[in-house]
Amino acid sequence: MVSHGSASPRSAGRLAFAALCGLVVAWGAEPVAAQGKLEAQYEATLAGIPVGKGAWNIDIGDDVFAAAASGGTTGLLKSFAGGSGTGASQGRVVNGALVATGYQASTTTSKKTEEIRITLDKGNVKEFGIVPEPPVDADRIVVTDAHRRGVWDPMTASLLRVPGTGDPVTPDACHNAAPVFDGRMRYELKLDFKRMESVKAEKGYRGPVVVCALYFVPVAGYIPDRPVIKYLAAQRNIEIAFAPVAGTRILVPFWLKVPTPLGPAMLEATSFITSAQPPKVAKTQ
Numbered sequence: 163m164v165s166h167g168s169a170s171p172r173s174a175g176r177l178a179f180a181a182l183c184g185l186v187v188a189w190g191a192e193p194v195a196a197q198g199k200l201e202a203q204y205e206a207t208l209a210g211i212p213v214g215k216g217a218w219n220i221d222i223g224d225d226v227f228a229a230a231a232s233g234g235t236t237g238l239l240k241s242f243a244g245g246s247g248t249g250a251s252q253g254r255v256v257n258g259a260l261v262a263t264g265y266q267a268s269t270t271t272s273k274k275t276e277e278i279r280i281t282l283d284k285g286n287v288k289e290f291g292i293v294p295e296p297p298v299d300a301d302r303i304v305v306t307d308a309h310r311r312g313v314w315d316p317m318t319a320s321l322l323r324v325p326g327t328g329d330p331v332t333p334d335a336c337h338n339a340a341p342v343f344d345g346r347m348r349y350e351l352k353l354d355f356k357r358m359e360s361v362k363a364e365k366g367y368r369g370p371v372v373v374c375a376l377y378f379v380p381v382a383g384y385i386p387d388r389p390v391i392k393y394l395a396a397q398r399n400i401e402i403a404f405a406p407v408a409g410t411r412i413l414v415p416f417w418l419k420v421p422t423p424l425g426p427a428m429l430e431a432t433s434f435i436t437s438a439q440p441p442k443v444a445k446t447q
Contacts, residue, residue, distance in 0.1 A: 197222050197440070198409035202366075203433040204233070209425025212236055216429075220321070222410055223439070227260055228252045229317050245271040251317035253282075260323075261285075265315035267345070278345035286311045290345050305348050305383040313343040319351075322404055322413045330411045333358070335404055336374035347383035351376065356401060361416055366435035371403040371416050397421065405431075409438025 199221050206214035216233025234246030247269040253262035265280040274294070281289040287310035319342050324330035336355035341348065353374040362368040378394045385391065394400075399421050404413035417430040 197224060198407040198412065198436060198438050200407050200414060200434070200436045202414075202431050202435070204429050205432050206233075206427070206429045208422065208427050213427075214429075218414070220407060220412075220414065222260070222407070222412065223255065225255050226252070227255055229320070231317065245269060249317050251315050253318065260318060260321060262315055262318040265317055265345075267316070280315050280343070280345055282315060285313060287313065287343060290343075292345055296346070299385060301385045301387065303382045303384060303386065305343075305346075309348040309382045310343055313341045313348065316342055316344045320414060324411050324413060326411075330413060331358075331370045331372050331404070331406055333372060335372045335413055341381075348381045349384075350379040350381060352379065353377075353402075359403060361403065361405065363416075363431050363434040365433040367405055367416070367431075369405070371405045372413070373401055373403045376400040376402045376418075394420075405434060406436070408436045 200219065202218045204216045204218065205212060206216070214233055214235045216231060218229075218231045220229045221227065228250070229252075230248070230250040232246075232248040247267065249265070249267040251262050251265045253260060253264070255261070261284065262282050264282070265278075267278045269276050277293045279289075279291055280287060290310075319340065322335060322338065324332070324335045326334070333355040336353040339350060339352040341350055353376060356373045356375050359371050359373055360369065361371050375398070377400070378397070380391055380395055397420070401419045403416045403418075405416040406413055415429075416434060417428060420427045
């Protein structure tokens with residue numbers, strides 16, 4: 163286990179940004195009710211100081227869906243751990259369920275740009291690649307073919323579906339766990355209910371959110387001695403709050419809090435504009 167005092171301030175800044183921009187939530191695919199759209203803006207802070215901004219757009223239609231996010235460091239963090247990134251996934255809506263077919267991500271720092279692509283078929287990874295290809299590290303736990311079956315890509319995985327017919331913003335939303343493959347790592351994300359709260363974005367949504375504890379469990383594709391991996395795996399105080407996408411039973415993160423040696427790192431929606439979309443009417447002669 164890693165204590166809060168085990169990381170330097172410099173590495174803590176990188177850890178905070180990695181935690182805020184790299185952690186997404188993955189859960190089982192169940193039918194989506196109706197169609198909806200989300201346009202959101204987020205701000206990342208470290209001990210109350212702005213360190214990053216991002217945007218997230220989700221569009222769930224009758225037979226296809228798409229999700230895309232982008233973000234980058236700002237302010238003090240940009241001076242020593244600057245970076246930016248984008249991510250996107252797309253797929254089909256089959257019998258109401260989201261079935262991803264592709265995922266793309268790109269990250270840029272002062273040292274390099276890296277691109278990741280994943281092709282999926284019914285939850286199984288068919289192809290994936292990282293450009294430039296990362297060097298082989300003997301200490302990295304190998305990801306096997308079995309690790310790439312029955313998984314979610316990070317972007318599609320961020321859509322949390324709540325079964326039932328009542329209000330989806332309930333403690334039951336936190337009764338979830340799921341496998342994720344991000345092109346390099348295979349890991350599990352697990353939730354546990356903590357409490358209900360109310361939020362008010364500067365623009366858009368105001369209302370209830372369900373707050374869950376979030377646990378990160380690395381499985382393969384990581385180097386065990388890496389400080390960030392140890393730190394995140396040891397954390398028992400990460401919290402994430404979910405808000406609804408109108409017209410659906412989908413919840414998405416409204417804010418995420420991660421403890422760090424420099425204080426709480428937080429990613430929070432400043433704008434959260436969501437609307438229900440009417441279903442398409444079949445054309446008739």
